[in-house]
Amino acid sequence: MKHISLLNPIGETSLSSMEATYKMFSKINEALQSTGKEALFDIQIVGLSDEAVSSGRIFSIRSDTTIHQLKKTDLIVIPAIHGNMKDIVAVNREFVPWIQKQYQLGAEIASLCVGAFLLASTGLLNGRSCTTHWLSANEFSSMFPHVKLMPYKVITDERGIYTSGGAYSSLNLILYLVEKFAGREMAIRSSKMFEIDIERNNQSQFIIFQRQKDHEDLTVRRAQELIEENFRERITVEDLADKLATGRRNFERRFKKATGNTILEYIQRVRIEAAKLSFETSNENVNEVMYNVGYSDSKSFRTTFKRITGLSPTQYKSKYNRQIAV
Template sequence: MKHISILIPHGHSSVVNIEGSHQIMNEVNNIRSKMGKPALFKVQLVGIAKEASQRNGLFIISPDVMIEDVKKTDLILIPAVHGDPKKVMQDNAAFVPWILEQYNNGAEVATMCIASFFLAGTGLLDGKQCATHWSAANTFRALFPGVNLVDDKIMTEDDGIYTSGGAYSFTNLLVYIIEKYAGRDVAIMIAKSFMIDIDRISQSPFIIFQGQKAHDDEQIRKAQEYIEQNFDDKITVDQLASMLALGRRNMERRFKKATSNTVVEYIQRVKIEAAKKNLENSRKNINEVMYEVGYSDTKAFRTIFKRITGLSPVEYRTKYNKETVMMA
């Protein structure tokens, strides 16, 4: 039997992550029982205090055991904890030696959404792939440059460490882990029972690109604003460099450092974000939308759109256009 530790952190934790994980992992045992098989998981809530207050006292979570009571575990699930990452780390520092010890003794570790910040603070993610909520990607990169963040992914697996992307994508991660531990047949039953899209791997369709302006480079910010105000025009790197009275290479270097995107990538993402809004809210056909955001090459537009969103323009419209959804 595998021991699963669901951590109960101090601070504003995701109760959904905690209860959802507890319910789904225990359901594996119920499914196996119906198959005439023994229970696979022993699931426990593991804490560093006898009670953890959540949502200003709206919920009180009482762990089953304290970390000192768990000498050996097989999988540690870390729920999202909201707030300043440094304070989250300080408030939950008592977990760190135990997590490191368990990992070094063979346990696997999985984070949910922004719990990746906490795990990165332990050093366990250094040099590894990692996912987090797409809206926190730039903050994460700034704090943990040694981690290979792949912000378009719903989940990652690297050397016994799993991470999941935004919000409810933790359910996709749990199904993935269940398939590894219990087999595809049980994973499919779990996916059907909880109506989880078993093979979804990308959070790209859900990303809302808002520009990365949390930096101090005023000239680069001006370039960003110019792109966002003139995305329907043909904008070149040389044009922007000339406008800012900067050398091209210097501007490209500073732009990448400030925004985590090249100039061309930023222009593409601004155009595609405008196209997404058009596809969500209008009856315009794909070519009309394409021309309005400054593309004239249909193949190029479709290729870039799919690379950024994970869907073709037609698929995106079908999924998110209000009228299309209501008619489905």
């Protein structure tokens, strides 16, 4: 039987991710036992103490056991914890040596959504791939620069460490683990019972481009403003550098350092975000939107749009246009 430790951290823990994790593994046990087979999972809520931990102002969660009592586990699941991430990591630092020890003893670890911050604080993600909620990507990269963040991914799986994207994409990771431990048939059954798209592997379509202005470089910030004001026109790096009276190579280096994007990538992201808004709110066709956001080459527009959003322009419009949806 595989022992699953569902952590009960201090802070505003996502009750939905905790309950969904507990329930999905429990339902596998029930399904197996209904056919005369043994349960696969022993699921326990594990905290720092036996006292109930408050999550928000309404609910509290009581642990089944503590990290001081539990000597060995097979899978640690870290739920999402909301709030100031530096404070959350600090107040839960007592979990860190226990998680590190369990991994050394052979346990696997899964973080859900922004639970990746607590996982990254152990150092076990250094040099490895990871995902988290796309809204927290910049903060995560700033706090943990040695982790290979992949904010477009729904799931990462690397040497016994798993992470999931934002919010309810955590369910896709739990389903992925169900398939790994209980088989494809059980995973399909769970996907139908909980109505989860078993094949979803990308959160790009949900990302809203954040303008990446949380920096102190005034020249770069002015460049961003120029791009956002003139993205429908032809914009070159040389033109921007000339307008800002700065050398091109130094300007490109500063822009990348401040925003995390090259200048070309930033222009593309601004244009595609404008295209997404048009597809969501207007009746314009793909070509009209393409020209309105500064593209003249259909292949380039479609390729860039799909790379950034994970969907073709037509697919995106069909899925998110308000009038089509109605």
